[in-house]
Amino acid sequence: MGAYAYVAPQSVEEVVAILEEHASSGDRAQLLAGGTDLLVQMRTVDREPRTIVDVKKLAETNRLELGGDEIYIGAAIPSAVLFENEELKALLPGLLEASDLIGSTQIQGRATMGGNLCNSSPAGDSIPAMIAVGAICDIGNGSGGRQIPVEDFVTGVGTNVLESGELLLGLKIPRPADNSRDAYLRFIPRTEMDIAVAGAGVSVTIEADGTCSTARVGIGAVAPTALLVPAAADALIGTQLDDDALNAAGEACTAASSPITDKRGTAEYRRKVVAVLCRRAANIAKQRAAGA
Amino acid sequence: MARVHVEATVNGVEQEFLCDPNQSLLDVLRDELGLTGTKEGCATGDCGACSVMLDGRLVCSCLTLGAEIQGQSVETIEGIAGEELHPLQQKFLEHAALQCGICTPGFIVAAKALLEKNPNPDETEIRYWLAGNLCRCTGYDKIIRAVQDAAGELAHPA
Ligand SMILES: Cc1cc2nc3c(=O)[nH]c(=O)nc-3n(C[C@H](O)[C@H](O)[C@H](O)COP(=O)(O)OP(=O)(O)OC[C@H]3O[C@@H](n4cnc5c(N)ncnc54)[C@H](O)[C@@H]3O)c2cc1C
Ligand code: FES
Ligand code: FES
DSSP states (O other), X not given: OOOOEEEOOSSHHHHXXXXXXXXXXXXXXXXXXXXXXXXXXXXXXXXXXXEEEEOTTOTGGGOEEEOSSEEEEETTOBHHXXXXXXXXXXXXXXXXXXXXXXXXXXXXXXXXXXXXXXXXXXXXXXXXXXXXXXXXXXXXXXXXXXXXXXXXXXXXXXXXXXXXXXXXXXXXXXXXXXXXXXXXXXXXXXXXXXXXXXXXXXXXXEOTTSOEEEEEEEEESSSSSOEEOHHHHHHHTTSOOOHHHHXXXXXXXXXXXXXXXXXXXXXXXXXXXXXXXXXXXXXXXXXXXXXX | OOOEEEEEEETTEXXXXXXXXXXXXXXXXXXXXXXXXXXXXXXXXXXXXXXEEETTEEEEGGGSBGGGGTTOEEEOXXXXXXXXXXXXXXXXXXXXXXXXOTTHHHHHHHHHHHHHHOSSOOHHHHHHHTTTOOOSSSOSHHHHHHHHHHHHHHHSOO
């Protein structure tokens, strides 16, 4: 039975060393970003003492870079800070919309995309949006790190590929071309402060003649993990994103879903709604790509 | 459990305290520093009664650890009035924008943050900004009117 402790290391090496020490001694350690999931869990479902390892003091997790080829979003940057970056919002409007949907103004001041992903809830709003823009997880560890696409990161409800001694440093996202943009929509029973019944993120590239030349579709809250839906993207690519194409993409999302029934909606309802969200998000992404 | 030593600025005053590693900033403010103006409604991020400014950003003090604020600056409801009440406080009184009052410190801290960012918000902007502040008594309309009136007062002091 351990005791609570709090540490705020200044380097990735230190974080890895602390995590590895704890793993070998059998003591529990847990990473902390904004704490908006972790502190709630510490107070409700998981009260067991542990060493809390704050990742907010690392240069890597605070890195925000809008490079010519790649955008880097550090894992510990709060949503409110990201949302104030106009260039980032213009390049990745859907991803930023998704992270802006997380909680209230107060939650926005702390909550991070890294925490949303690592918490690995099926309904995490930013996860389908990350999948849609092709985000890659930049993982730090004691052996040079590794990179994993977001769609392969979450392995089940609340579980992910991180092994002991590993942390998420940030997300690497290919910089969208001028004619490529994204959108994210979720459905909730209220207008604010609720958990997604279903969510869909879509990114598309629109050529001068109106043809969709690339697409990625991510869906959330309709399966144990957020999913990349290649069949939905295939239904969009090569079309003018006409109604037939949008309907086919929506149907592909429905087909990929394996939702549960809970107080927010039945499985049947979720399967339908995810198709509607995919169609609408694709339309918004198209308008943005054409207007960018 | 080893207590954590923290130095931080609270309402402009440098403070030093010891806290438990899992103690929230809310509990530190109330139990270690005697600043009981900040309230606990839920302790899970839903109600906003515990709203404070941390390095200039609105946060829930119930979802922040006391240990995390080392070297940072916190502003609470106690820091809002000067010689006189802040216009928001005055307008909350004039509009009777409170009944039991447990939500009021959180609303005022949050509304002040809004008006600093957006001095002339419309009703929709106010309602969205304050969506994380719950009130079980007033029905919100009086709160919204008080914030609108305070915005006017701050823009054109009488
Ligand atoms: C009132 C309220 C409303 C909310 N609304 C929404 C919503 O609408 N949509 C939504 O998706 N979520 C919502 N959430 C959940 C939460 O705010 C988000 O999931 C948020 O993005 C979590 O980020 P964080 O930085 O606070 O994570 P933390 O709580 O710090 O961490 C979450 C988990 O990830 C791990 N972790 C954090 N950082 C790292 C890292 N760098 N490497 C490895 N592991 C790490 C932690 O150990 C923990 O298990 C809400 C929460 C509250 C309290
Ligand atoms: S007490 Fe912090 S949000 Fe309710
Ligand atoms: S005045 Fe009672 S909760 Fe708001």
